Structures are given as C-alpha cells and as structure tokens.
Amino acid sequence: MTADEGEQGVGALPEGFAAALAAYETHLAVERDLTPHTVRAYLGDVADLLGHAGLLGHDDLEELDLRLLRSWLAKQQTLGRARTTIARRATAARVFTAWARRTGRTTTDAGAQLVSPRAHRTLPPVLRRDEARSLLEEAARIADDGTPEGVRDAAVLELLYATGIRVGELCGLDVDDVDLERRLVRVLGKGRKERSVPYGVPAATALDAWFARGRPALAHPRSGPALFLGTRGGRVDPRRVRELVHRRLEDVPGAPDLGPHGLRHTAATHLLEGGADLRVVQELLGHSSLATTQLYTHVSTDRLRQAYRQAHPRA
Numbered sequence: 001m002t003a004d005e006g007e008q009g010v011g012a013l014p015e016g017f018a019a020a021l022a023a024y025e026t027h028l029a030v031e032r033d034l035t036p037h038t039v040r041a042y043l044g045d046v047a048d049l050l051g052h053a054g055l056l057g058h059d060d061l062e063e064l065d066l067r068l069l070r071s072w073l074a075k076q077q078t079l080g081r082a083r084t085t086i087a088r089r090a091t092a093a094r095v096f097t098a099w100a101r102r103t104g105r106t107t108t109d110a111g112a113q114l115v116s117p118r119a120h121r122t123l124p125p126v127l128r129r130d131e132a133r134s135l136l137e138e139a140a141r142i143a144d145d146g147t148p149e150g151v152r153d154a155a156v157l158e159l160l161y162a163t164g165i166r167v168g169e170l171c172g173l174d175v176d177d178v179d180l181e182r183r184l185v186r187v188l189g190k191g192r193k194e195r196s197v198p199y200g201v202p203a204a205t206a207l208d209a210w211f212a213r214g215r216p217a218l219a220h221p222r223s224g225p226a227l228f229l230g231t232r233g234g235r236v237d238p239r240r241v242r243e244l245v246h247r248r249l250e251d252v253p254g255a256p257d258l259g260p261h262g263l264r265h266t267a268a269t270h271l272l273e274g275g276a277d278l279r280v281v282q283e284l285l286g287h288s289s290l291a292t293t294q295l296y297t298h299v300s301t302d303r304l305r306q307a308y309r310q311a312h313p314r315a
Contacts, residue, residue: 012051012054013047013050013051013054014050014054014058014059015059016059016060016061017050017053017054017059017061020050020061020100020105021043021046021047021050023103024042024043024046024096024099025039025043027099027103028042028043032191033191033192034191034192035190035192038190038191041088041092042092042095042096045088045089045092045093046092046093046096048072048089049064049069049072049089049092049093049096052068052071052072052075053068053072056068056071061100061105061106062106062107064097064100064106064110064111065108065110066110066113066114068110069090069093069097069110069111069114070114072089072093073086073089073090073114076089090114090115093111093114094111094112094114095111096111097109097110097111097112098111098112125256125258125262126256126258126262126265126266126269126270127252127255127256127258127262127263127266129270131252131254131255132161132266132270134252134253134255135157135161135248135249135251135252135255136154136157136158136161136202138248138251138252139153139154139157139158139248140154140206142154143155143206143209146213148213148214148215148217148218149214149218149231151206151209151210151213151214152210152214152215152218152228152229152236153244153248154206154209154210155203155206155207155209155210155214155228156170156228156236156241156244157206157244157245157248157263158199158202158203158205158206158207159185159199159203159206159207160241160245160260160263160264160267161203161263161266161267162199162200162202162203162267163185163187163197163198163199163203163267163284164197164263164264164267164268164271164284164285165185165187165197165264165286166189166260166261166264166286167238167241167242167259167260167261168238169187169188169189169286170228170241170260171228171235171236171237171238171241172188173185173187173226173227173228174224174225174226174227175225175226175227176225177227178207178227179196180204180207180208180211182198183198183199183200183201183203183204184196184197184198184199185197185198185199187286189286190286190288191288193286193288195283195284195286197284198284210228215227215229218230218231218233219233220233222234223235238260241260242259242260245258245259245260245262245263246258246259264285268281268284268285268293271284278290278293278294279293281293
C-alpha cells in the first residue's frame with residue numbers, strides 16, 4: 001500500500017481494525033470480484049480512515065460514528081486533498097460501514113448519514129466530427145502502406161471511436177469477443193460486467209484488414225487469443241494505445257491533444273448530438289449510473305451554445 005493510498009499502514013492499525021480490514025479485502029476480492037486496482041483503492045481509503053480513528057484512541061469498529069467520519073474528511077481538506085479525492089474517500093467510508101453493519105461487526109451504519117462534497121466533474125475537450133474523420137482517414141492511409149502495425153493502429157482507432165470502450169477494455173479483448181457477422185464486440189467492463197457494443201462498417205472494414213493482413217504477421221505461438229498484438233506478438237499494452245492516439249492527433253490540424261479516454265468522450269458526445277437516447281448511450285459506455293452519462297449532455301449543450309454565440313447576430 002502506497003503512502004498516497006493510506007497515511008497509516010495496515011501494520012500500525014489496532015489489532016481489531018487490522019482483522020476487519022483483512023476480512024474486508026476478502027469480501028471485495030472474492031465476494032464482489034472487484035479488480036485488484038479497485039480493491040487497492042478501497043483498502044487504501046479505509047486503512048486511512050481506520051488509521052485516523054486509531055490516532056484518536058479508538059480500536060473498535062463500533063466507535064466509528066458520524067463525528068469521527070466527518071473529522072476524517074475535514075482532515076483531508078486541511079491536507080489540501082482535491083474535492084474528487086474527498087468525495088471518493090467518503091464513498092469508500094460509506095461502503096465500508098455498510099459492510100460492517102451487514103456482517104454484524106457494528107450495530108449501526110454511521111456512514112449512511114455521511115454527506116460528501118460534490119466533486120467538480122469536468123470532461124476533457126472532444127473532437128469535432130471533421131477532426132474525428134481526419135484522424136481516421138489519416139490512420140487508414142497509413143494502414144494502406146501495408147505494415148501490420150499500421151493496419152492494427154487503424155483498427156484500434158476505428159474501434160475506440162466506434163464503440164467508446166475504455167482503453168483497458170480494448171486491450172483485454174480476445175479474438176472470440178468480436179462477432180464479425182453481427183458487428184458486435186463483447187466487452188468486460190468495470191466490476192467484471194459484460195456488455196455487447198455494436199460497431200459500424202468502417203470499423204468492420206478495419207478489423208477485416210487486421211485479421212487478414214495484420215494479426216497473422218505479428219502472431220506467434222505465445223500470442224494466445226489476444227485480439228490486438230504488439231510488435232513482439234504479445235497482447236498490446238494500454239500505454240502503446242495511448243501513445244498511438246496522441247501521436248496520430250498531432251497530424252490533425254487544430255485538434256486537441258486527447259488520449260483514448262478523449263475518444264470515448266468524443267464518441268459519447270457525437271452519439272448524443274446525433275439524437276441517441278441517453279439510456280442507450282449509458283448501456284454502450286457501461287456506466288452504472290445514468291448521472292455519469294448525463295455529463296455528456298452538458299458538453300453537447302456547451303458546444304451548441306458556443307456555436308450559437310458565434311453564428312447568431314443577436315446572441
């Protein structure tokens with residue numbers, strides 16, 4: 001556990017707190033089947049909370065009351081933590097105290113009354129439609145040169161924009177996750193939730209080229225079922241995909257410097273601007289909450305307002 005994840009190490013916690021934290025880790029990893037990254041994040045926040053309680057002389061989960069939780073969040077503010085960090089830690093506290101109550105480790109759920117500061121949620125810039133088209137046309141032109149890496153890069157960019165999937169989801173795809181006939185890709189998202197996302201004809205064309213001319217040239221016996229391969233034949237690394245997006249956008253005049261997540265935002269924004277239903281976009285992106293998807297409506301409204309101000313004589 002890093003210093004950023006918890007100022008109080010697990011070994012320094014009172015024995016009862018340490019035992020509860022170990023049981024909570026098992027719950028997150030085994031019962032909820034969360035990813036190792038998510039488990040570490042939850043444990044780091046809860047360890048910090050329990051460390052704070054220990055410093056105040058507490059050693060029993062029953063003593064985690066609302067006043068203590070609020071003092072812990074207030075400490076985050078004095079340390080200069082960002083609002084997003086404080087909001088995340090408040091959520092982690094609520095999830096932990098609910099688990100403690102449900103498993104009989106406490107008789108009350110103090111976190112149920114905990115209100116966290118609303119995080120300022122901002123989205124990065126998104127590409128205009130013409131910028132997205134230029135990005136993909138340039139990638140297709142390079143793919144025509146015939147190198148397997150160029151063919152792969154074109155397929156990667158097309159699929160990212162066509163589906164709005166996360167870079168980790170893309171890199172985790174296997175060959176069998178792609179239904180070429182129905183133009184669907186099966187994605188394993190956050191919380192190990194599976195969803196099917198459609199893609200269009202340009203992405204299908206790029207994938208056909210990858211299967212015919214790209215992947216066979218890079219594959220070797222140890223490649224396994226990975227859909228996208230690196231130069232040495234292993235599963236492509238997310239860092240490689242991020243570098244690809246940044247590098248290709250440098251060739252698009254006036255385009256903002258975005259990573260794969262920027263293409264995800266771009267896909268969602270263009271879907272909503274094209275009239276897609278908000279709940280459909282939620283399902284495509286794999287958002288657990290509709291509130292997360294609604295952020296993209298603000299982006300579309302802001303772009304509409306900006307265009308109005310620039311074009312209308314009495315704006």
